[in-house]
Amino acid sequence: AQKITQTQPGMFVQEKEAVTLDCTYDTSDPSYGLFWYKQPSSGEMIFLIYQGSYDQQNATEGRYSLNFQKARKSANLVISASQLGDSAMYFCAMREGLRAAGSYQLTFGKGTKLSVIP
């Protein structure tokens, strides 16, 4: 089974509108972390936001927020007030295990290509 599932290969959003990118995950580990990265066409992976499995509040970073629904095992990324520069691939990733142990390796989904329309 896929550990990270991103069901939207591509999404379009009008500039200045909000958009939600879906991510569901699968783990039996009670301790895990969820990450979102942005990858522009130039190739670099840019860290956006992090949510720990024990965090009570949904994470927010500027225009990015993470809609964390633990029971549903979903960690959707919400981008508010979309800008043309938001056009990129977006990857959801998970780190399983305790923060003080383990390799911290990330398991990535296949990504969602977001296109912002002027």
Added chain:
Amino acid sequence: DTGVSQDPRHKITKRGQNVTFRCDPISEHNRLYWYRQTLGQGPEFLTYFQNEAQLEKSRLLSDRFSAERPKGSFSTLEIQRTEQGDSAMYLCASSNPPADDSQHFGDGTRLSIL
């Protein structure tokens, strides 16, 4: 800005040749990771280092691949006898857990095998 630096950005080589990539992590980061990303996929974990010790390797890392991190600073990833299937983007990341869980990535090295 002293982010993660990778060299070269692009490498084109003939099948059967050896290639070596370099990664310079963020200076205070003790963990260094290598990932491989093929077209249309997310990155896949290859290996990681805690300081100079290589502590985990993925099954993706065949015996043609070797990685080192002498003195716990920069790292090199070598691929011997390259094959067509090795064509991919090779990404390096560093982190400093548990204080900072996020992995900071370099721009990657894009390898093309002719």
